[in-house]
Amino acid sequence: xxxxxxxxxxxxxRESGPWVSLKGHLRAVEYCRVQSLEYSHVPGSGDSCCKMTxxxxxxxxxxxxxxFKLTLPEVTSFPDFLVERTRFDAxxxxxxxxxxxxxxWWKNEDNSSGNWWEGRIQFVKAKSSEFPDSPWERxxxxxxxxxxxxxxxxxxxxxxxxxxxxxxxxxxHTRNKLLSALAKLQQSGNTLQVSV
Numbered sequence: 373x374x375x376x377x378x379x380x381x382x383x384x385x386r387e388s389g390p391w392v393s394l395k396g397h398l399r400a401v402e403y404c405r406v407q408s409l410e411y412s413h414v415p416g417s418g419d420s421c422c423k424m425t426x427x428x429x430x431x432x433x434x435x436x437x438x439x440f441k442l443t444l445p446e447v448t449s450f451p452d453f454l455v456e457r458t459r460f461d462a463x464x465x466x467x468x469x470x471x472x473x474x475x476x477w478w479k480n481e482d483n484s485s486g487n488w489w490e491g492r493i494q495f496v497k498a499k500s501s502e503f504p505d506s507p508w509e510r511x512x513x514x515x516x517x518x519x520x521x522x523x524x525x526x527x528x529x530x531x532x533x534x535x536x537x538x539x540x541x542x543x544x545h546t547r548n549k550l551l552s553a554l555a556k557l558q559q560s561g562n563t564l565q566v567s568v
Contacts (some may be wrong), residue, residue: 374399374432374500374508375453376442382450389439390537400506401416403430403457407439414445421445440459448479451509463527468511473533476525491515491534509559 376389380461384412404426414421425535427439444454454461472493479486496532509524 373402373453373498374400374503374506375451378508379447379450379453381526383445383447387441390435390438393440394435394438397434399433400437400503402428402433402461405429414443419445448481451526451529453508458526463530464507466527466530466532468496468530469529470495474513474530475532475533476515476523476529480507489515489517491523493530499524 373389373391377391380387382390407425407427408425410517412421413419422444423441424444425439425441428435428437428504430436442454452568470493474491474493475488476489476491478489494514496511498504500506507527509526509546511525511527512522513525513530514522
């Protein structure tokens with residue numbers, strides 16, 4: 373939850389995190405399930421956001437079964453603190469160490485695309501003594517193209533240097549089927565309702 377807390381400070385949100393509203397001790401990493409999900413607009417800005425209710429699901433957690441609400445606008449200038457479970461597990465199991473070569477994908481500010489940055493891990497340590505077990509921004513990376521500075525990253529942001537990675541996308545067949553289904557739905561006059 374260290375990343376969530378830093379996000380609230382960064383964005384100056386009035387929303388408080390679950391560590392304020394829930395009784396019980398939150399660990400550095402808590403596993404949650406999405407109970408509800410709604411796409412909306414940030415009031416007054418026209419920007420999109422995602423409103424969700426998350427439920428703690430780890431039976432070893434002191435807050436298991438409890439829920440909290442989170443409003444998350446589309447953010448390109450702040451690292452992900454909500455990470456899909458299989459990606460998180462794979463990143464933690466990779467066990468990055470000092471001098472490992474890595475690649476990091478940086479999105480362009482206009483969110484149109486991005487670029488790979490190649491680097492090497494300089495050191496591994498907790499970002500804050502308040503969260504000694506947290507993986508949040510635990511790795512300091514120096515990029516080949518920017519030797520003057522180091523950047524902090526979380527393990528789910530790091531990729532092996534020799535990994536070929538492609539932006540997720542729909543293949544043409546699936547895309548055409550989806551467009552056809554949406555066109556038929558639109559012609560029928562029905563509204564699309566999705567439950568998560």
